[in-house]
């Protein structure tokens with residue numbers, strides 16, 4: 001696991017962009033595993049800016065997102081489908097047919113998406129305050145494939161900021177790539193910023209590998225880059 005600590009969120013986003021850009025430069029038909037949440041917004045801005053200024057093309061790129069809320073229409077302003085279109089896809093030359101965000105609420109929907117996610121060159125991840133990746137909450141088996149999950153109170157609490165600060169408006173379930181699905185990616189790029197992530201980051205990097213901290217499994221992946229800002233790295237001892 002390679003860990004890079006940046007001074008600011010802006011630096012973190014630029015460093016993450018470099019990693020992403022290298023993959024696309026080496027393989028114009030790259031398969032990108034993408035994530036939502038606040039953490040990747042700066043990276044997506046860098047990708048859009050670079051596309052506009054330098055013409056980096058995504059016309060042969062395919063994307064597979066990690067997760068989506070259950071029970072929200074795709075066009076709901078808070079759906080991850082909307083998030084991806086607003087923050088990235090509308091700003092680059094990707095073919096909408098090559099973008100994939102899971103959708104549905106049954107085991108069959110999850111299995112169908114899992115079968116689609118193949119050959120991911122780089123999987124981008126954020127991390128939840130409780131160490132979740134995607135929507136794989138603590139206790140999720142490490143070998144789980146894409147599945148329907150019940151969100152924990154802490155995750156719904158953390159995400160209520162997108163739902164008028166009202167937890168009752170936050171969906172109770174999501175469809176998420178499993179940890180096994182995530183671990184199939186050729187390489188992984190995890191980004192985290194802010195003091196609120198410091199405990200989860202420490203458990204991920206320095207703690208034991210345990211299903212109680214889903215992100216700790218990344219210690220077992222051969223090619224992981226973790227990019228942090230100072231606050232997220234503040235509890236690391238080494």
Ligand SMILES: N[C@@H]1[C@@H](O)[C@H](O)[C@@H](COP(=O)(O)O)O[C@@H]1O
Pocket residue numbers: 035036037038039040066067125126127128129133134135155159
């Ligand atoms: N499902 C998402 C995760 O994919 C994301 O990594 C995490 C952190 O989000 P943020 O980057 O907004 O802190 O929480 C959400 O619940």
